[in-house]
Amino acid sequence: MPGTHTPAMNVAELTAIDVHTHAEISKTGHRSLAPELFGASEEHFKAHGHRQPSIGEMAAYYRERKMAAVVFTVDAEHATGWPRIANEEVAEGCAEHPDVLIPFASVDPHKGRAGVREAHRLVAEHGVRGFKFHPSIQAFAPDDPMAYPLYEAIEELGVPALFHTGQTGIGAGVRGGGGIRLKYSDPMLVDDVAVDFPDLRIILAHPSFPWQDEALAVAVHKPHVYIDLSGWSPKYFPPQLVRYADSLLQDKVLFGSDFPVITPDRWLADFDRLQLKPEVRPKILKHNAARLLNLTPEENP
Template identity: 85%
Template structure:
């Protein structure tokens, strides 16, 4: 990967379908997500197609799925498949993994193996879908391993479109994705690199407080068009957090083209834009 040639690094994209056609979510939850994002009928690209999409734009992208087998009963897309497919397109793709924290010691062993044997560069958690609060001590052995491995942990924060409109929200509890729970993780694992994903509605101020207070906590801007960003998020991205805010789209439900077009309209200092689009991520991932 030639970082100097890249226009941007998208730190938040989803592998939604496996090579054999297995979806990362149940049809019910996937349909709710499509409707929430007004993306009905969008194609679920393969990882190879994702690579082509970003290669055409001279961008790199972090790719992951979500392992929530315990809470949902839905089989995951294999982390090894994601890692292998990304390795075949290593000029533009960066593999993250997802390990359900409910898997205990088996999950810890898997996390170590994924990094040391499969080149995984970070881990994705979705507390609401996985059915746990980030500060639940049950997950701490997994965080300890990730911290020792020296790779980042990305946590979904705020409301989620997954399960929106389904009776009972499909069993998904929003409370687990309050970024203040991740503050406990940042305290107890002070060297763990953490990314708070998304504008954290309805807890945007909490996310800004955690990222300002804890030196290794970052924020990605995925899941929302920039034209809808809360004013305080734009203000902090343009000032105190300019070195800790990251471009993320949430592809394929939001495309980098749409996100970047709206990002251009934000009132940001000229020297801040390249930090958000590429430089901060390159530093965080050790690519700079």
């Protein structure tokens, strides 16, 4: 099997850990979302015709840059009727490149007990290190009790849950937004999850437009809530997000790109221009994620 002799991850040698990248296409060419929704996303991000790299290509890309990346897809079969990319395929692809790739999974909360069993199996048998939720695409409110058995399993498994928050480029400009409801991605709905599952580590993905202040409030108030900075070029970050990242939340903010629609190269070039304390930058780029994902016992500088 490719990657059999690939060394394990050496966190000390990494320059950064990207906590938000997408596996958009399977080995058979199946896309993670319907083509019309992808087209809308490309238009939103001005990423026309962007390549959808294989997991092996993603590994080579990040290895060249001495970075690691969290990789996941989105399971939204209930709301969209579109078959997902198998979590097993993502996990097995990452397992071939353990020096640079970290597998997350996505389980549609509508799957109930079957989803709970799948979550346990994916961690135990496939080495999955966390779970991705996209409430708007999956058509559920994060505080819906329907999802609570799945959260309970993830909390018990001791891995993080990453929630898309804020507006999404998926469906943007399509008639009726492609049926996608933005209200489900209000980070205040995740505040209830943080209360009811106090040991669950939670990542609020993206600058949470139009709810940036709400996301900051939740992350400050709840000890196990983090924010990733994916999906936006740093030059467009709201000023209050930069202030909090440089102060109260400096140990809870994470580098994420949203690759492949936004590349780490573009993101990092703009990140370099932000006014941040020198000691904060390595925390955001690597150390906070390494601690959250239990990749290393290293101490922050």
